[in-house]
Each structure stands twice: as structure tokens, then as C-alpha cells.
Amino acid sequence: MPLPPGPTAPPLVQFAKWLRDPLRYLDGVYAEYGGMFTMRLPGVGPMVIVSHPDTIKALFVQPEIDAPGDEELKVLLGENSVLLLTGPPHKQRRRLLMPPFNGSRMTVWGQAILDMTESIVEHWRPGTRINVRDEMQEITLNVMLQIVFGDHGSDRRQQLRRDVGDRMLYGSKLSAVLPLWMPFLRPFAKGWQDSMAAEKACDDAFYAEIRECRARSDPEEASVLAMLCRATDETGRALEDHEIRDELMTLMVAGHENTASALSWLIYWLGTYPEMRERIEAELDGLGPDPDPLAVAKLPYLEAVCNETLRYYPPVMLTMRRLIREPVEIEGVRLEPGTKIWGSIYLAHRRPEIYPDPAKFDPDRFLGWKPSLFEFIPFGGGHRRCIGMAFAIYEMKLIIAAILRTSRLSLVDGQDVKPKRRTGLLAPDIRFEVNVDAVGQPATPPPQRIAAE
Numbered sequence: 001m002p003l004p005p006g007p008t009a010p011p012l013v014q015f016a017k018w019l020r021d022p023l024r025y026l027d028g029v030y031a032e033y034g035g036m037f038t039m040r041l042p043g044v045g046p047m048v049i050v051s052h053p054d055t056i057k058a059l060f061v062q063p064e065i066d067a068p069g070d071e072e073l074k075v076l077l078g079e080n081s082v083l084l085l086t087g088p089p090h091k092q093r094r095r096l097l098m099p100p101f102n103g104s105r106m107t108v109w110g111q112a113i114l115d116m117t118e119s120i121v122e123h124w125r126p127g128t129r130i131n132v133r134d135e136m137q138e139i140t141l142n143v144m145l146q147i148v149f150g151d152h153g154s155d156r157r158q159q160l161r162r163d164v165g166d167r168m169l170y171g172s173k174l175s176a177v178l179p180l181w182m183p184f185l186r187p188f189a190k191g192w193q194d195s196m197a198a199e200k201a202c203d204d205a206f207y208a209e210i211r212e213c214r215a216r217s218d219p220e221e222a223s224v225l226a227m228l229c230r231a232t233d234e235t236g237r238a239l240e241d242h243e244i245r246d247e248l249m250t251l252m253v254a255g256h257e258n259t260a261s262a263l264s265w266l267i268y269w270l271g272t273y274p275e276m277r278e279r280i281e282a283e284l285d286g287l288g289p290d291p292d293p294l295a296v297a298k299l300p301y302l303e304a305v306c307n308e309t310l311r312y313y314p315p316v317m318l319t320m321r322r323l324i325r326e327p328v329e330i331e332g333v334r335l336e337p338g339t340k341i342w343g344s345i346y347l348a349h350r351r352p353e354i355y356p357d358p359a360k361f362d363p364d365r366f367l368g369w370k371p372s373l374f375e376f377i378p379f380g381g382g383h384r385r386c387i388g389m390a391f392a393i394y395e396m397k398l399i400i401a402a403i404l405r406t407s408r409l410s411l412v413d414g415q416d417v418k419p420k421r422r423t424g425l426l427a428p429d430i431r432f433e434v435n436v437d438a439v440g441q442p443a444t445p446p447p448q449r450i451a452a453e
């Protein structure tokens with residue numbers, strides 16, 4: 001089957017380069033082969049990678065190209081995960097999962113996000129350093145747990161937090177992740193076995209939550225779990241426990257680490273360019289001592305900095321896999337059915353004809369200008385577009401606003417912060433720390449009870 005040209009090194013060598021420094025690898029291959037190339041990794045087969053906006057558009061909208069989801073994730077997320085469903089069941093599940101993370105429902109979470117952030121910042125001590133990724137992950141995991149499970153029982157919550165946290169830890173260990181694509185490694189890889197044990201602990205906790213939620217049967221309960229327990233499909237059938245479990249796992253896996261990675265970069269950029277931090281602080285000051293979360297979300301410069309952060313080092317490097325269903329010609333190459341194709345979010349964001357001087361971190365490029373849905377794709381697009389997109393941007397803005405209002409952080413001298421691959425995610429080096437120069441107390445209203453609409 002003819003495929004676009006690409007590196008000829010053996011798959012294992014390409015894989016080693018990808019693992020060590022994916023951005024350097026992608027930049028190198030792009031320089032040699034242009035915007036459409038085939039890379040080969042062991043266990044995955046030929047991967048066609050594209051980044052031109054017209055091709056990204058084809059990927060997202062063309063009917064000859066399917067969006068089947070990433071099959072390998074079945075063993076972790078379960079076959080009922082929205083990430084793996086296709087066709088009408090996929091559409092229907094998206095319709096079910098989207099409302100809590102969009103529109104008016106989302107705005108209800110605003111004050112809770114501000115409060116949760118401030119309660120983490122309260123523990124920072126002036127004169128010490130914090131590990132940025134750990135702290136951001138703590139905040140985004142707490143937010144996700146609160147939204148998905150509600151706030152029932154703090155002891156149980158702590159245990160759930162530990163179980164989910166342990167499970168996520170294995171997402172960053174190669175010995176736990178490689179066997180996903182190379183199942184023959186599973187019996188030998190200790191990381192894989194440990195990750196399966198952590199998965200089991202998580203499952204037990206999720207099933208206990210599902211049982212209790214069903215027993216409470218509170219029609220007013222606003223958590224995503226309660227909504228899933230109440231949901232029925234078009235035939236009136238309620239979701240079964242194992243289907244709910246798969247979605248809980250999906251939301252935990254898909255819904256906090258990438259936001260934490262984006263926030264870590266945001267802190268890095270604001271430390272690197274204090275004038276940008278001051279511009280955001282001036283916008284926040286304009287909202288008074290007790291800003292409305294919705295007003296924070298509308299601040300134009302804050303929005304521009306968030307967009308540029310997501311452009312520069314997109315937390316997710318590749319879209320999910322697409323599959324050619326019927327022969328189709330893309331960029332002059334005829335692709336046959338069965339060809340697997342991914343959008344490179346990173347390369348799409350580095351095209352100089354769309355983003356002049358792409359290697360410059362320049363939020364002003366987003367002021368008064370909006371890229372198309374195929375030029376700016378941190379959340380993918382088409383049938384698989386991230387269901388948490390609006391929520392993640394909202395969350396980023398509120399968390400950074402709460403941090404800026406309650407603390408003063410600065411970069412540690414001489415620290416070289418480089419992007420590092422963490423499974424498929426791109427995050428700052430795990431050791432990235434900042435100085436806590438000051439911590440203050442803004443005037444905050446008492447936390448609101450989150451009620452169902």
C-alpha cells in the first residue's frame with residue numbers, strides 16, 4: 001500500500017528518538033519530509049502524520065475518514081468508554097457527557113474551582129519552592145473528583161484521590177505503558193502488573209461510589225456520577241455499572257493531567273515574562289476584590305496567554321487515530337482503506353504562514369485574531385473533539401487567576417525547563433520548581449453549595 005515518505009530508520013530506532021525527544025524528532029522529520037509523512041513505531045504499524053490545515057480539515061470532516069478511537073486503550077478504559085465507542089452509541093454518549101462540561105452547568109463550578117485552588121495555595125510557604133507539576137496536578141485532580149463524584153465523605157474522597165493518583169502515576173512509566181502496544185511484554189513488565197493492581201483498586205473504589213450513588217438516588221445531586229446513574233439511552237435503558245465505570249475512568253484519565261500540564265507551562269511563561277503576568281494582574285485588578293468567575297473567563301489578555309500556551313507546547317501532541325475507510329486523495333497522495341492517520345497538533349501550531357515567527361511565545365498574536373478550527377487544534381476536532389474543551393480553558397483561566405491573586409511565584413535561577421514526553425502528553429520537566437515569594441489572602445466569599453439545575 002503506497003504511503004507518504006518518511007524516515008527509513010528501523011521502527012525501534014524511530015521509537016527511541018520519539019521517546020527521548022518527540023519534538024526534536026517531529027521537527028527533524030518535518031524538515032526532511034514536509035507536512036505529511038509516515039513514521040513507524042513498533043507495535044503500531046505505519047503512522048501517517050499530517051499538519052496542514054486543509055488536511056486537518058479532511059481528517060475532521062471528510063466522510064471517507066473514520067474516527068474509531070484508540071483501540072489499545074480498551075484494556076485501561078474499558079470498551080464502553082466514549083473514547084472507544086463509534087457510530088450512534090458514540091454520538092449518544094457524547095450528548096450525555098458534554099452538558100456538565102459546557103454552557104450554564106459549567107459556570108456553576110467556577111467558584112468551586114477558585115476555592116479549591118486557594119485551599120492548595122494556602123499550603124505554600126514563602127521562602128520555599130514548590131514542584132509545579134505536582135501542585136497543578138493536585139488542583140486539577142481535586143477539581144475533577146469534585147465534579148465527577150460530588151462531595152460525599154472526605155475520608156472516602158481521600159482514598160479515592162490516592163487510588164486515582166496511583167493509577168495515573170503508571171501512565172508516566174514506560175514499563176507500564178509500552179505493554180499497551182506490545183502485549184507480549186505484559187507477563188514480564190513489573191510496571192504493567194503494578195499498574196493493573198492500581199487499576200483494580202480504582203475499579204473497586206468506583207464501583208463502591210456507583211453503589212452508594214444509586215442507593216442515595218438523590219434527584220437533586222449534580223455530580224457527573226449521579227447524572228450517569230440517572231441517564232437512559234434512546235430506548236429507555238439505564239447505563240449498567242460497568243458502563244459507568246468505564247466513563248469514570250475515562251474522565252479521570254482524560255480530564256486532569258493535560259490541564260495540569262497546560263497550567264504548568266502557563267506558570268513557566270508568566271515566570272519567564274513578568275510583563276505578561278503584570279498585564280493579566282492589571283486585568284484581574286479591574287474586576288475588583290471579588291471577581292465573578294464568568295468575568296475572569298472573559299478577560300482578553302488572559303485568554304490570549306492561555307491560547308498561546310496551548311499553541312506553543314500543546315499538552316496532547318497528536319490527535320487520536322483516524323482510519324481511512326474509503327480511498328481518498330490527500331495532499332496528492334492516494335490513501336487506501338486501512339491507513340492509520342494522526343494530526344500532529346504540535347506541527348500544526350508551528351506553521352509560519354499561520355503563526356508568524358512560530359518559535360516566539362507571543363500571546364498578542366491572539367488579540368483580535370482567531371485561527372480557524374483547523375489551524376488551532378489543541379483539543380482536536382470533528383467527531384472526537386475533546387468534550388472538556390470549554391471546561392479546560394475555563395478551568396485554566398480560573399486557576400491561574402486564583403494563583404496570581406493569592407501568591408507571588410518566580411522562576412528558580414539556572415533551572416533549564418524543557419518539554420518532556422509523559423506518555424502521549426507534553427509537559428515541563430517533572431523537576432520544574434518555582435520559588436514561593438509571597439502568599440496572601442484575598443477576600444473570598446464562603447463556598448457555594450453546588451446544586452443541580
Ligand code: HEM
Binds near residue numbers: 251316380389
Ligand atoms: C488542556 C486540557 C485538555 C487538552 C489539551 C485536551 C485534548 C484532547 C484531545 C487532543 C483530544 C482528542 C481529540 C481528537 O482526536 O480529535 C481529546 C479528547 C477527549 N477529551 Fe480532552 N483535553 C483536555 C481536557 C479534557 C477534560 C477536562 C476532559 C473532561 C471532561 C476531557 C475529556 C476528553 C474526552 C472524553 C475525549 C474523547 C472524546 C471522544 O472520543 O469523543 N479532556 N482531548
